[in-house]
Each structure stands twice: as C-alpha cells, then as structure tokens.
Amino acid sequence: MSFFFTVSPDFSPLHISDWFLVNTWLQRNTGEQIHLELFDDFESQRKVIEEKKVDLIYSNPYDAAILVRKHGFKAVARPRDLTDEAIIAVAASSPITKVEDLKPQTRIATTDDPNVHMMAMILIEPADLSKANTVITIRDSYMRVAQDVIGGIADVGFFLKSTYDDLSDIVKKQLRPITTSRIYMVHHALLVGNNMIPLKEKLQQTLVKMSADPEGKSALEALSFSGWDLLEQEDVEFMIDLMDTLVEKE
Amino acid sequence: MKDMIPSDVSKSGTTIRHKYYNGFERTLIFTDIETSFPEGNLIVSRTDIDGNIIGCNKAFCDMSGFTKEELIGQPHCILRHPDMPAAAFKDLWNTVEQGKHWHGYVKNLRKDGGYYWVYATVIPNVREGKRIGFSSIRRQPSRVKIQEHIALYKKMKAQEA
Ligand SMILES: Cc1cc2nc3c(=O)[nH]c(=O)nc-3n(C[C@H](O)[C@H](O)[C@H](O)COP(=O)(O)O)c2cc1C
Numbered sequence: 001m002s003f004f005f006t007v008s009p010d011f012s013p014l015h016i017s018d019w020f021l022v023n024t025w026l027q028r029n030t031g032e033q034i035h036l037e038l039f040d041d042f043e044s045q046r047k048v049i050e051e052k053k054v055d056l057i058y059s060n061p062y063d064a065a066i067l068v069r070k071h072g073f074k075a076v077a078r079p080r081d082l083t084d085e086a087i088i089a090v091a092a093s094s095p096i097t098k099v100e101d102l103k104p105q106t107r108i109a110t111t112d113d114p115n116v117h118m119m120a121m122i123l124i125e126p127a128d129l130s131k132a133n134t135v136i137t138i139r140d141s142y143m144r145v146a147q148d149v150i151g152g153i154a155d156v157g158f159f160l161k162s163t164y165d166d167l168s169d170i171v172k173k174q175l176r177p178i179t180t181s182r183i184y185m186v187h188h189a190l191l192v193g194n195n196m197i198p199l200k201e202k203l204q205q206t207l208v209k210m211s212a213d214p215e216g217k218s219a220l221e222a223l224s225f226s227g228w229d230l231l232e233q234e235d236v237e238f239m240i241d242l243m244d245t246l247v248e249k250e
Numbered sequence: 251m252k253d254m255i256p257s258d259v260s261k262s263g264t265t266i267r268h269k270y271y272n273g274f275e276r277t278l279i280f281t282d283i284e285t286s287f288p289e290g291n292l293i294v295s296r297t298d299i300d301g302n303i304i305g306c307n308k309a310f311c312d313m314s315g316f317t318k319e320e321l322i323g324q325p326h327c328i329l330r331h332p333d334m335p336a337a338a339f340k341d342l343w344n345t346v347e348q349g350k351h352w353h354g355y356v357k358n359l360r361k362d363g364g365y366y367w368v369y370a371t372v373i374p375n376v377r378e379g380k381r382i383g384f385s386s387i388r389r390q391p392s393r394v395k396i397q398e399h400i401a402l403y404k405k406m407k408a409q410e411a
Contacts, residue, residue, distance in 0.1 A: 085290075099289070100393075122389055123290060125369070125389065125390065125391075125392065126287075126289075126390045126391065126392050126393075127392065128392040128394050128395070179289060179290055180290055181290045181291075182288070182289075182290040182291045183290075183291070183292050184307070185292070185294065185307065234377075237375075237377060238296070238375070238385070241373060241375055241385055242292075242294065242385070242387055244351075244373065245351065245371035245373055245385075245387040246387070246389075
C-alpha cells in the first residue's frame with residue numbers, strides 16, 4: 001500500500017524538485033511507499049483533503065485547523081526555527097512609510113494563501129482598516145502581487161515573509177516593506193491522517209535524524225530547513241486556538 | 251499577588267488600595283506613562299482551568315514588565331488597571347464560561363505602574379470536547395479605538411461608582 005503525501009501549495013515553484021528529494025529520502029529511510037503529489041492551488045488540495053485521500057501533509061497553519069479538528073490528523077514534526085510571518089510592502093517610491101499612513105479604500109494585492117492574508121489583515125488593523133473599507137484583489141502568485149504594487153495597481157501587497165525574501169533582487173529593489181509580523185508562534189507542520197497514525201512514531205524517529213544524514217541534510221538545506229523538531233499534539237492544538245482568535249475579525 | 255511597591259515604579263504615581271472582584275485587596279501604584287504596543291507582535295498568555303497563568307510569550311513579559319517566573323501561577327488580574335470598569339471583565343468571564351470568544355479593548359497595568367492598551371481576544375481551550383483552560387491573544391489597537399474606549403470606560407466607571 002502506498003501512502004499519499006502532499007505539501008501546502010504556498011511553497012515557491014523553485015522548490016518542487018526539493019520536495020521530491022525529501023520524499024525519496026523519507027521512503028528510503030522508513031521503508032514505506034509514499035507517493036508525493038503537489039498542487040498549484042489551495043482549492044484543489046482542499047478537495048483531496050475532503051475526499052480523505054491524504055495520509056501525510058506538510059500543512060500551513062491555517063489548513064492545520066481543518067486537518068486536526070475536522071479530520072483527526074496528528075502532529076508529527078515542524079521545521080526547526082521556521083515560523084510563518086507576513087510582510088506588507090509598498091512600491092519603493094510610495095509616500096507610505098508606515099501602517100498608520102494607510103487610509104480607507106487602500107488597494108490591497110494579496111494571494112489566496114489564507115494564512116498570510118489573515119496575518120496581514122491583522123497588521124493593518126491599527127490603521128482601522130478591515131475588509132469592509134479596503135479594496136482587495138486576489139492574485140494567483142506573489143510575483144503578480146509584486147507586479148501590482150510596482151505598477152501602481154495596488155497601494156500595498158501582502159507576502160509570506162519567506163517568499164518575499166526569495167523574490168529576485170531586481171523585484172525587491174522596487175518594493176519597500178512597511179511592516180512585518182513578529183508572531184513567532186505560527187508555523188507549518190507535518191501531520192498524519194488516520195491511515196498513517198500507526199506510523200507516527202517511526203516517522204518522528206526518522207525525521208529527527210534527517211539533518212544528521214548527509215543526503216537528508218542536503219535535501220533539507222535545499223528547502224532552507226535546518227532540521228525537523230518533534231511536534232506535540234498540544235502545540236498544534238494551541239496554534240489552532242491562536243489562529244482561531246485571528247480569523248474572526250477579518 | 252503582592253502589593254505594588256514604590257521602588258518598582260518608574261516615576262511617582264498615584265497610590266490606591268484596590269479591591270478585586272473576589273474581595274482580595276492590594277496596593278496599586280499607577281502613572282501616566284504609556285508603553286506602545288510592539289508593532290507586528292501578539293501578546294499571548296494561557297491559563298489552567300482556574301485562571302492561573304501557566305504560560306506566556308516574550309511580548310507578554312516585555313509589555314507587563316514582569317518576568318515569566320513572576321507571572322506563572324498568578325491570576326491575570328495582576329494586570330488589572332483601576333481605570334477599567336468591572337463590567338468589562340464580568341462580560342469577559344460570562345462569555346468564555348459559555349464557551350464563546352470574547353473580544354475587547356483593555357487597558358493593562360504594568361509592574362512599573364505604567365500602562366498599555368490592547369485589543370484582546372479571550373477563548374476557552376477545548377480538547378476532545380473538554381475545557382482545559384483559557385487563553386488570551388492580544389493585538390495592536392488603533393488610536394481611534396483607544397480614544398473611544400477611554401471615554402466609554404470613564405463613563406462606565408462613573409456609573410459603577
Ligand atoms: C485568558 C484570560 C486573560 C486575561 N487577561 C487579562 C488582562 O490582560 N488584563 C486584565 O486586566 N484582565 C485579564 N483577564 C481578566 C481577569 O481574570 C480579571 O477578571 C480582571 O483582571 C479583573 O479582575 P477582578 O475580576 O479580580 O477584579 C483575563 C482573563 C482570562 C481568562
């Protein structure tokens with residue numbers, strides 16, 4: 001029997017092959033057959049989650065809520081020292097220098113990444129902005145968000161910090177971050193579904209050793225991970241509680 | 251909870267005897283020095299089922315002026331500012347005891363007598379259908395909302411007096 005593994009679609013396309021390397025390593029070191037399938041967008045991935053096809057997932061914090069609370073997924077591991085933060089950027093030439101400069105009817109370019117969008121909406125609350133008094137356009141990639149901001153189609157763009165950091169220097173030169181979240185408690189997580197729960201401990205034991213193995217290490221480094229840390233179920237539960245408090249008032 | 255002492259307070263402040271909801275009395279010293287919310291942060295704490303603090307993040311320590319060791323085991327009213335109306339907290343507890351989320355603007359008292367405003371959400375932590383404690387996640391409020399709540403809480407306090 002082969003297990004079904006998938007990764008939250010918020011990774012940069014640059015990392016597609018890196019995830020296949022991780023899966024190859026994982027199969028070799030656990031002796032299990034694992035099939036990796038990647039999705040371009042959140043919609044299509046949610047569909048396979050709802051169809052209960054997923055056994056192992058590298059989930060973003062937002063989807064973790066559905067996976068854990070609705071489908072009974074269990075926590076396995078998290079990437080060491082890596083948290084999810086949002087950046088809000090303006091065009092380099094923009095007169096806007098801080099969140100408080102933003103006015104009602106600000107034009108926002110964002111993606112369908114629910115996690116980043118939510119964190120960034122919290123960052124603009126101090127300017128009394130919400131979805132009710134802003135103009136939000138959803139783009140299919142962070143590159144498009146950057147283009148909207150640079151081209152003056154949007155006043156601000158919402159980015160996942162790690163993706164912003166991955167933008168090319170030419171693009172970054174035309175942008176200027178005005179604020180970054182410093183939440184530190186929200187992160188991606190590797191979770192297992194029903195079929196794979198019996199293998200949870202074996203997976204954990206294998207993953208914590210990944211950074212000590214030369215091949216494992218290079219696969220991790222390609223993703224800019226320094227290693228995996230074991231994740232307790234309560235840690236994920238608390239992160240979901242925290243996310244829940246942020247969701248309500250968008 | 252220990253009485254506040256002048257040597258902890260950054261500038262001479264107003265000293266009062268404050269009576270908490272459960273009848274406990276404590277000396278409070280408060281000043282007019284505001285600490286602004288650290289941009290982009292969340293202030294997080296959680297309690298056991300009895301409301302005693304069991305954990306908090308660095309922003310909570312930085313903003314309250316207490317160390318983690320000083321906070322663990324204490325109730326959250328260690329932060330209660332005398333300008334806050336009792337009705338706000340009554341509403342908070344009524345709401346979370348019903349299993350719901352409470353949102354509100356809160357003026358908190360620091361160990362050094364100063365204060366800081368937050369927009370707080372308080373929730374029960376539910377695991378497998380059972381409530382195991384409470385948490386609060388606090389974010390940066392807008393200046394407009396703070397001004398509104400200064401006026402509102404003043405009015406509410408006057409009615410409570
Ligand atoms: C999770 C949680 C967090 C709380 N955080 C605060 C806080 O930051 N500041 C505060 O004054 N009260 C907070 N409270 C409310 C206090 O428990 C208490 O009701 C309030 O300080 C008023 O004190 P008193 O009811 O003893 O007079 C919190 C309650 C809970 C359950």
